[in-house]
Amino acid sequence: MAGLLVSGGLRLMKGGDTMSVIYALLIIKGLKTYAQVPAKLQPEVKTYLAASDLDENGEPLPAK
Structure with missing residues (x-):
């Protein structure tokens, strides 16, 4: 979540x-x-979540 806050803030x-x-x-x-995010915002929201190692549901991505 810290990554999202930093990247989002910047x-x-x-x-x-x-x-x-x-x-x-x-x-x-x-x-x-x-699913509640407007379609035009979904790609950028997904980018912010991924930058914080989270999936579309806000859950941690599997460890690589």
Whole structure:
């Protein structure tokens, strides 16, 4: 989750998509699901989650 916060925060400072970061954090907190994310935001939300080693459900990715 720290990776998401860092990458999201840096992206926001550079004018990134605020809503994508918010949706990613809501997924991590269990308040929203990936299916509830608007289709146009899903790719970026998935990128934020993957940057934090999380899948679309906010669960840890399998160890490599």
